[in-house]
Amino acid sequence: xxxxxVELAQMKRFSEAAESLQRAAVIDPTNHQAYYNLAIVNIxxxxxxxxxxxxxxxxxxxxxxxxxxxxxxxxxxxxxxxxAAQTSFGKALELDPSLFKAHFKMGRCSEELEDQQAALYQYxxxxxxxxxxxxxxxxLGRLYADLRYPDHAAQVLNEALKxxxxxxxxxxNIHHLLGTVxxxxxxxDDAIAEFQAALGIVPGMSDSLFSLxxxxxxxxxxxxxxxxxxxxxxxxxxxxxxxYVKAARDRLAELRTESP
Numbered sequence: 001x002x003x004x005x006v007e008l009a010q011m012k013r014f015s016e017a018a019e020s021l022q023r024a025a026v027i028d029p030t031n032h033q034a035y036y037n038l039a040i041v042n043i044x045x046x047x048x049x050x051x052x053x054x055x056x057x058x059x060x061x062x063x064x065x066x067x068x069x070x071x072x073x074x075x076x077x078x079x080x081x082x083x084a085a086q087t088s089f090g091k092a093l094e095l096d097p098s099l100f101k102a103h104f105k106m107g108r109c110s111e112e113l114e115d116q117q118a119a120l121y122q123y124x125x126x127x128x129x130x131x132x133x134x135x136x137x138x139x140l141g142r143l144y145a146d147l148r149y150p151d152h153a154a155q156v157l158n159e160a161l162k163x164x165x166x167x168x169x170x171x172x173n174i175h176h177l178l179g180t181v182x183x184x185x186x187x188x189d190d191a192i193a194e195f196q197a198a199l200g201i202v203p204g205m206s207d208s209l210f211s212l213x214x215x216x217x218x219x220x221x222x223x224x225x226x227x228x229x230x231x232x233x234x235x236x237x238x239x240x241x242x243x244y245v246k247a248a249r250d251r252l253a254e255l256r257t258e259s260p
Contacts, residue, residue, distance in 0.1 A: 001027060002034045009041050017041045018050075025057070032062035039071065048078045066095035070102045077105060082112040100130025107139060119143060127156075132163050134170045138177060145181050153181045172201035176208045183215055191215050206235055210244055214251070222255050229255075 005020030021038035024031060035058035042051035055072040062068060073088030089106040092099055107122030120143060126136035137160030144153035157178040164171035179194030195212040198205050213228030229248045236245050 002031065002037065005034070005041070006037055009037070009044070012044075014041050014044045018045065030061055032058045032065070032068070035061065036068060036071070039075070043075065048075050051075045052079065064095060066092045066099060066102075069095065070099055070105075073102065073105060073109075077109065080112075082109045085109050086113070098129050100126045100133055100136065103129060104133065104136050104139065107136075111143070116143065116147060127159075134160055134164055134174065137163075138170075138174060141174075141177055141181070145177070145184060148184075150181050150185045154178060154185075157181065167201055169202055172198040172205055172208075175201070176205065176211070179208070179211055179215075183211065183218075188215050188219050192219075204235055206232060206237075206240060209235065210248060213248065217251055217255065226252060226255050 001020050001024035005017045005024060008014075008017035008020060018038060018041045021034050021041060024034040025038065028034070035054045039051040039054035039058065042048070042054060052072065052075050055068060055075060058065070058068045059072060069088045069092035073085045073092065076082075076085035076088060086106055086109040089102045089109065092102045093106070096102075103122050103126035107119040107126060110116070110119035110122055120140065123136050123140035123143065126133065127140065130136065137156055141153045141157040141160065144150070144156060157174055160174045161171070161178070164174055175194045175198040179191045179198065182188075182191035182194060192212060192215055195208045195215065198208040199212065202208075209228050209232040213225050213230075213232055216222075216228060217225035229252050233245060233248050233252070236248075
């Protein structure tokens with residue numbers, strides 16, 4: 001039954017896979033792999049409460065499997081039970097301290113629980129244990145910037161660029177974040193270079209279009225400010241934050257009024 005469930009899941013017949021895996025668990029309640037596979041299928045079905053239940057059973061049967069605790073934490077994050085998720089990641093890391101994604105996700109939980117200091121430690125540990133996992137650098141750099149430590153943020157993000165795969169969207173995102181840090185430091189030329197680098201990789205990156213136009217406006221380079229803010233307004237889709245679109249339009253109106 002378990003093998004049949006796995007095969008059905010591989011064929012993306014997830015509802016049938018769940019039924020087979022449930023039968024496997026009934027036949028042998030000590031089969032922790034059946035519970036784990038059932039959880040994976042329920043995650044595919046976006047049935048996170050059912051996934052949580054299956055993983056809790058897997059953990060009872062096989063408490064020394066770090067991966068089960070980490071997956072349970074990930075499901076609890078989807079359910080926005082941040083405290084319970086943090087506990088699960090903690091258990092996973094007790095069993096295997098090298099799980100860099102568990103450190104990263106624990107940092108996310110700490111931020112949600114408004115414990116920024118713990119988040120800084122977890123993101124740092126995520127980088128130490130998984131030095132090629134870029135989301136950890138982005139999260140740590142962003143958090144340092146939010147906490148008004150721009151020098152630390154710039155240092156982390158420059159390290160991220162050393163391990164980023166050239167020409168990827170991830171690299172573009174890091175250039176953009178670094179640009180926002182330089183803008184915060186009023187290093188406008190450096191900020192512009194980073195936003196341009198992001199747009200060189202992803203030409204339609206709306207956040208960088210906005211930030212580049214805004215930075216040019218801060219430099220009183222009205223022509224370039226208008227050019228990029230116009231592009232941003234033109235490309236901003238339904239998902240664009242309203243306050244950004246309004247800010248861009250208001251700034252454009254001011255620039256056009258100021259023009260001779």
